Amino acid sequence: MKLTGSQILLESLRLEGVETVFGYPGGAVINIYDDLYDSPIKHILTRHEQAAVHAADGYARTTGKVGVVIATSGPGATNTVTGIATAYMDSIPMVIITGQVPTALIGNDAFQEADICGITRPCTKHNFLVQDLRDLPRMIKEAFFIARTGRPGPVLIDLPKDIQVASMKFNYPETVKMRGYKPTLDGDERQIGKAAQMLLKAKRPVLYVGGGASLANVDPELLKLAELLQVPVTTTLMAMAAFPGKHPLALGMLGMHGTYFANMSVTECDLLVAIGARFDDRVTGRIDAFAKKAKIIQFDIDPSSIHKIVRVDLPVVGDLKSVLTSLLNQLAGQPADIAQHLDQTTAWRMEIDRWKAKHPMGYKASKSVIKPQYVIEKLSELSDEDVIITTEVGQHQMWTAQFFNFRQPRTFLTSGGLGTMGYGLPAALGAQVAFPNRQVIDISGDGSFQMNSQELATLVQYRLPVKIAILNNNFLGMVRQWQQLFFDKRYSQTCMELPIDFVKLAEAYGATGLSTDKVDDVEAMIKKAFEINGPVLMEFKVSREENVIPMVPAGKGIHEMVLAS
């Protein structure tokens, strides 16, 4: 039996195990949507294509599966770009299908034509323009394989309308054959052996864990390694949920807004072990001051991450699951050396404890005005054990990283690399679609929230009980903080002068809106929101000029933190 291109697409998605897609219809994908009408695949209609991509991203980050998006040509396709770039920077597996004008019209400036393959080339792991229906099944197969293997990432398939309509006999390939794509899986055993020796010999070791650890699901191995050798663990923003926040070996986040003790540990360590982390500038601060007393080991699946920013002493390229398992196996055979290691590192752990005691994470509490950090602490305290947290970008994002106690892997969704405001609400939507029965909270600022607030409609339409906590300071707070500290308090265009009635906004969409400016009401309002079985927007009117500290000013080493505002 012959199938049309759009039927082949949907059948291929089904064969790839896709149950849910996020998208938005339009002229160049109308055939796909017609076939979706009869398909077992569930489609979530967002209110903006960017939100569809973030939702698929949230779905992917929480489940580990490939998120799938459908958007139309031209503006539909260009609206996906920020979402795709967000996913690319954070290595999130995703397949984006865009409609395209008929092949005969490509290049003619046809209605709703955009060269989306050209536009997304630098922000996708790979992309395909389907020029012949016979290539379609292979391209879909390859797209999913590329998206989920190696260092994951988004892959775009641009599907012209005439190819959606054309038909042929359908066979889905069982294997992929790509001469140019063979990700390294197992690490070099000898290198791993050297890493084990370096770890055992170290007197002041630190594990520096990044988003790759979350993506590779190595939280059990990580915990085992840390506990076996009693090595302190600092995590990047992308890995906050990869290691239990309250563990005695947890140092919290490092970098620009990292903890005093994490940044001091990295500065003073003699061995830094980077695990799925890429030495982002927000992590390293001034590069020649970063871990300059340390030898550096880097475990990463992407060879291009090695020596990119920091020259490392021992690189190990491979899948973290395989590499860490092998490392643990090698260490298991050396109990005497481990005992010796534990002995020689006692002083280091004591020194770190002194740093922890000297400058613990904290903030100046208030009885008269709601401190944003207090709201985060309360959300952390009152939420379920397996709560999924998303954020937007800015001060609230950093406070969440600093004050929320993450307990389980894949529970913290935030745009770490690209820093995309407007990410959190649609990502929460996608996470709630993936896990209808878990608590999902978007922690937001008033600025970011307004970048994708239209998705309240999607939450209500699909009865997705996402909770939204807006820390409203009527400022673009992070930029305001910089202006205060480095631009002589010239608050250029950072004051959101029109106060929004967020309660009415929520109600206009059919969601519940709650608001308070009283410290004593915070807890009760959160509890009330959690009891409502539907989407709830909580607005907390917080102290307006609170700053995120510690803070490493631009151009400084991470040990040169500002510790008080």
Next chain:
Amino acid sequence: MKHTISVLVENEFGVLARVSGLFSGRGFNIESLSVAPTLDPDTSRMTIVTRGDDRILEQITKQLNKLISTIKVVDFTDEEYVERELALIKVTAESDSRAEVLRIVDIFRAKVVDVTPKSYTVEMTGAPAKIDAVLTLLTPMGIKEVVRSGPVVIGRGSKGVAN
């Protein structure tokens, strides 16, 4: 430092844009780039001349390898290789200079491929430095137009890029 890199790629839609976009997007320099299919029509071979320190070259090689369409990358800098570039040079050749142009062409074992009463078009193949030299000598005669292919390279002896 100058590096000459050969890149075997899938001969498919957009591959040149992927490679050139990688260089521009990451701020790498391209001095020249030449590309054509290999004996296998599904594969193209690019020769890229670029400059950078060791760290940059390591990134260039790794980022090229990371492209899904890339099959193989070889940096020839530390290898023995043969390097050739083609130039077509249209040079003024009037009665007083025609003989001198021919002499220069002869010395460099170039050849004249088009003749008019006022000009010669010279075809010259050689290492880029040789082409620079012939251009220097022909400049006083009056060069009207030059087109250079950018170098292509192949490893000496058994050294190669063959897939």
